[in-house]
Amino acid sequence: MYVKTYQRAKSFFGEFERKPGDHLTTHYCPGCGHGNLHKYIAEAIDDLGLQDRTIFVNPVGCSVFAYYYMDVGNIQVPHGRAPAAATAIKRAHPDSLVISYQGDGDLAAIGGNEILHAANRGENITVFFINNAIYGMTGGQMAPTTLLGQKTITSPFGRATEREGFPLRVSELLATLEGPTYIERVGLFDNKSRMKARKAVRKALRNQVEGRGFSLVEILSPCPTGWGLTPTESCEWMQEKMVKQFPLGVIKDESASREGWNRYRQVVPAEKLPEILDLTKESTEQFTPTDVPGCYRNPSIKIAGFGGQGLLFLGKLLAEAGMRHAYNVSWIPSYGPEMRGGTANCQVNISTEPIGSPLVSRPSVLIALNRPSLDKFEPEVASGGLIIYDSSLIDRAPERGDVEVIALPATKLADEAGSARAANMVALGAYLGRTNLLDQTGVFKILEKMTKSEDQMAINRRAFDAGARFAMF
Amino acid sequence: MTKELIKGNEAVVKAAILAGCRSFYGYPITPASEITEAAARYFPLAGGTFLQAESEIASINMVYGAAAAGERTMTASSGPGISLMQEGISYLAGSELPCVIVDITRGGPGLGNIAPEQSDYHQVVKGGGHGNYRTIVLAPNSVQEMCDLTFLAFDLADKYRNPAIVMTDGFIGQMMEPVEFPTTSVEAPARPWAVLGNAETRNNLITSIYMSPDELEAHQRHLEAKYARANRGEELFEAYRTDDAEVITIGYGIVSRILKTAVDQAREMGIKAGLFRPITLWPFPDRQIDIIADWTKSFMVVELSNGQMVDDVRLAVNGRRPVNFYSRGGGNVPTVDELLGQLIKVSEDSYVRENISESEELFWGV
């Protein structure tokens, strides 16, 4: 009794209904290697029993329509980007079998960066790289893999190194990386080479199933139409010419020693999310607003000085404390053109009213911790505003006669309190000491949370107190 | 309800995770890097994937893959990176894949600088990629809106199977303000069309290629119908003191915040000023602008770009009222005083120019 032993794989559609025109044959030219590779892949998927779990990433090139034939999940992607898309597909569904199928234009030219990095990350995907030394779909232009001397439409005089450089050996290139697990180059030109190709396809897919990481099979494949040869002549040309430039064989294989390359995600229950996102931290304690003298209410504050003086921190502390005294607040760091020259500043609004413009262009409070800051921002201060400046670092007093000024030896007082770097805390003490804008106990509670060590907190307290004593009326 | 003082860029990430987004693929760029940084921290903890891609081109194609594979996914960048993503955005729209892209705009063209601008309007709102497509564009002007509109962006992206872009300027991204986050998270909606690597979805196909002209045209008509639906109902805007306004300012993002204060100050001076703020830049709230054009005497559009949104305002106003335009660029942001000054100028002008024809429209500013 005769039984069907070699037959159309189940992972092919029975009829190619997605294909316009005839539903029996592929759109590939007679003798084209794509069909062979499709066949080996489909057969391997059948044998692995993974038809339902397979996601085939269709490239741009002749095989853009692989989804006409492959009865698996299909995603068509932009030119050269299959390894990037495949990366995300595999990470979304680690148990799927993700196949990136790419030609030489797609993989070796436009998608050079994507394949390089997917390989380097050791993505647990399988890449099939069809190398036919020409651009088939667009009508026979030169590929990165076109051989020296080979004539194509865009290398009409034959590829020459001085014009077009050398044929790119992608497999050897990728094999220098640590990421890939298995890289082999095979051919489709005689019985032996085809059976080796079939075997390599199966191995590359099995590697993925077993979580062994990135596998790539480069397939030297005939393009009789592009080469202007008959299918038989094409096979001879491959054997005589192509194999010399692109030697066959295993280029890298660490399959045996690798496992666990699938990136499974952590399972996190939804109710855990607020905690994970730091949304449940103890930031709920509210403090009673203090009695603020009219002239100090709803301040627009600019804090400026050298980077490293803790200005942004001081601003954040004020904003956080303001928020927890039931004020509307905003904080903006120095950013853009103002960052030049190593000075930094931030802008803070604390208001009983909704904050319109968060940008402080006419500050009612300026805390200036270096000379350039005072020079730059003094003219901006609103009439009747407050300037606090570090008199231990700034060798001039403000010139404005219509503002309140506190000449605060901030760095000196901070140094005496234990660290010159606590000048920002001296300034804070001075500001709150003078204006009573916020509840000191509340501010300290917040500061404690934001401070790394108890020693540092002790210095902060002493610095704050020194500033407050200095500035209090 | 607890409020958290948080940067706009970080609020985006927390909102995204609460909105059921489980993958982030991005490439760092100032001033959007905090989004990528926060994503690197929170996505893995939340059971998602964070991957720093090799380029914005790879990022957007990873987003393409993740969306095709059925999950809520996102990326973030700034102008130069968004330019690189345009190819992918076109494919996403063509293949009808939902995703969220955040653009924290910086100065251009070219390398420009890292300071805030709004000069990505054309490439984001008009679609910088090839082909007949639209993207939904949301423009937050506060950190709270960075949270809320990110949430909304995911819903709209799914509703229309289309990329949604949250576009704002560097200031809103860098700024800290109190934010009330939702207390519960949502699960991403089911996507029966996606390719999940299982039997149910084996016959699904994600593609944007339609070789036959008739098929492609039909696909385009289908997209157009979808965009038309979005254009009749998804527009969002804020109208502030416009009811009796004679001069209505129009701005989005940080500009709208400055304009709001300028409008208040103008009102104190007796000028009947108002603010109209498009919250969706596409669909653009043009019908609402058409309505307020009935009573206002003139418009004043302010942008951190050299006249991009103003084109849409002019189309909406259709020559019925003067549309004045004021812009700053290079990272310079107008002060309240500066805009107040312009407002005064426009208001003085508009009394004599209220019947002026379109062709005599006045251009001034930087």
Added chain:
Amino acid sequence: MNNEIKNREDRGRVEVSAEECKGCGLCIEACPPHVLELSERLNGHGYHPAAYLGSGCTGCGICFYTCPEPGALTVFTLQAT
């Protein structure tokens, strides 16, 4: 040829789906016992499809793996009943 072997039933058989064949001829080159040929007749696409000579197939399957078309060739093998 040894009469005993000649009289034995072929170990295999090839079926060509003529309308699926593009006449590339690769299977003819590849077939070890050379039992395939290009048909004289044309199929609906204008190709001369491959045809089995009718005997001598070993059921090795090489033609199947050589053929680029998914379903153009089917190879049967003789199984003990």
